Amino acid sequence: MRGYTLGLAVILHGAPQRVNFPNPGAPRRTAIRAGDLFTDRRQALIIAAKLMKIAGINFDHMHMGDLLRMAHEHPRAEIVGVCDESPERMRTAAANFSIPPDRVFTDYRQCLERTKPDIAILCPATARHAEYVEKVAPFGVHILVEKPMAASLADADAMIRATEAAGKTLVINWPLAWYPTHRTTKRLIDQGMIGDVIEVHYYDGNRGPLYHLADKIEVSDEEVERQKPQSWWYKRASGGGSLLDYLGYGVTLGTWFHDGRAPIEITTVVDEPSGLEVDEHSVTVARYECGLSKYETRWGAFADPWTHQPQPKCGFVVVGSAGTISSYDFEPVVRVQTKVRPETHEIPVDQLKPPHQNPIEYLIHCLETGEPVTGPLSPALSRIGQRIVDTAVISAREKRTAPLVG
Numbered sequence: 001m002r003g004y005t006l007g008l009a010v011i012l013h014g015a016p017q018r019v020n021f022p023n024p025g026a027p028r029r030t031a032i033r034a035g036d037l038f039t040d041r042r043q044a045l046i047i048a049a050k051l052m053k054i055a056g057i058n059f060d061h062m063h064m065g066d067l068l069r070m071a072h073e074h075p076r077a078e079i080v081g082v083c084d085e086s087p088e089r090m091r092t093a094a095a096n097f098s099i100p101p102d103r104v105f106t107d108y109r110q111c112l113e114r115t116k117p118d119i120a121i122l123c124p125a126t127a128r129h130a131e132y133v134e135k136v137a138p139f140g141v142h143i144l145v146e147k148p149m150a151a152s153l154a155d156a157d158a159m160i161r162a163t164e165a166a167g168k169t170l171v172i173n174w175p176l177a178w179y180p181t182h183r184t185t186k187r188l189i190d191q192g193m194i195g196d197v198i199e200v201h202y203y204d205g206n207r208g209p210l211y212h213l214a215d216k217i218e219v220s221d222e223e224v225e226r227q228k229p230q231s232w233w234y235k236r237a238s239g240g241g242s243l244l245d246y247l248g249y250g251v252t253l254g255t256w257f258h259d260g261r262a263p264i265e266i267t268t269v270v271d272e273p274s275g276l277e278v279d280e281h282s283v284t285v286a287r288y289e290c291g292l293s294k295y296e297t298r299w300g301a302f303a304d305p306w307t308h309q310p311q312p313k314c315g316f317v318v319v320g321s322a323g324t325i326s327s328y329d330f331e332p333v334v335r336v337q338t339k340v341r342p343e344t345h346e347i348p349v350d351q352l353k354p355p356h357q358n359p360i361e362y363l364i365h366c367l368e369t370g371e372p373v374t375g376p377l378s379p380a381l382s383r384i385g386q387r388i389v390d391t392a393v394i395s396a397r398e399k400r401t402a403p404l405v406g
Contacts, residue, residue: 079099242281
């Protein structure tokens with residue numbers, strides 16, 4: 001290759017552009033079009049970034065399909081395996097993402113040993129989160145656990161210890177953390193638009209966890225009723241119920257909006273539906289030094305918010321010392337009041353850009369760059385949310401206000 005300086009080229013199909021890297025001492029790296037490099041493209045030297053190998057283990061939670069789709073669509077990721085004790089539960093994902101039979105497993109050990117993934121996505125029932133993290137972490141993989149963090153604070157701490165012992169990264173995915181409305185709200189809070197946060201009001205849920213599959217494919221009323229008696233979602237021992245399903249969302253993002261502050265005490269009330277082991281509706285009041293915040297969870301909302309916003313609307317209202325923001329799921333704007341402009345006005349939501357569009361993209365970015373995981377996905381912030389959830393469970397069970405545990 002006389003006449004050329006050997007370097008690293010990233011080959012694109014679009015227009016040329018400069019690629020900036022954080023280390024100024026690194027060799028210059030430029031993105032160019034393949035057609036501009038050589039007239040004979042067979043001579044082009046392409047050094048591709050390492051693909052992140054990803055395995056999906058346990059399909060209890062329907063969000064596994066959504067997470068695998070994100071991995072499938074990521075240009076630097078490869079699904080190397082999926083695993084569940086029930087082959088039937090993997091069939092749709094295998095078809096959707098062209099996963100060959102030799103990458104489909106019913107034993108997690110075989111899956112990890114044969115595929116040697118960099119990242120394991122775990123979607124077990126809530127009560128088994130710690131069990132699966134402790135099983136998988138010794139294989140030396142980074143772990144993404146689908147929400148909630150755990151069934152208890154003790155389980156959450158066991159998950160943190162297991163991944164720290166393996167020297168790997170643990171992230172907890174909260175899908176609400178990727179909604180443009182809530183990311184825009186956090187940016188406006190951080191910019192001081194509403195002053196100091198003093199209240200967070202949260203209402204969220206859906207018609208129920210059995211009414212949809214991955215990619216929000218709807219399920220009929222008759223099928224929901226057929227599945228309900230056997231579903232882990234409705235079993236106390238498995239970590240079922242709307243409180244464990246949705247309160248973690250509210251209090252984890254609420255802690256994010258509160259800039260990491262934890263409350264002092266918790267008061268929670270749950271419904272007691274006839275014939276069910278678990279709740280379908282909970283209301284939690286958290287007392288902070290700055291005031292009260294309210295977090296409400298609901299299975300049985302009038303509609304699913306991704307189809308039609310029910311009333312009450314699903315999402316957040318954040319009250320600050322100098323203004324307010326309403327941040328509702330799936331809406332194109334947030335609504336703001338400030339002392340300078342007290343009438344409610346709309347602000348278009350931010351357009352999310354890489355690497356902050358989804359959890360797979362963000363985790364791969366952090367692993368490639370060494371950037372620490374921050375925000376709701378970080379175990380530290382999620383652990384504060386878990387402390388609130390544990391205290392809420394105590395409060396509801398004992399029908400009293402309880403001091404924050406942990």
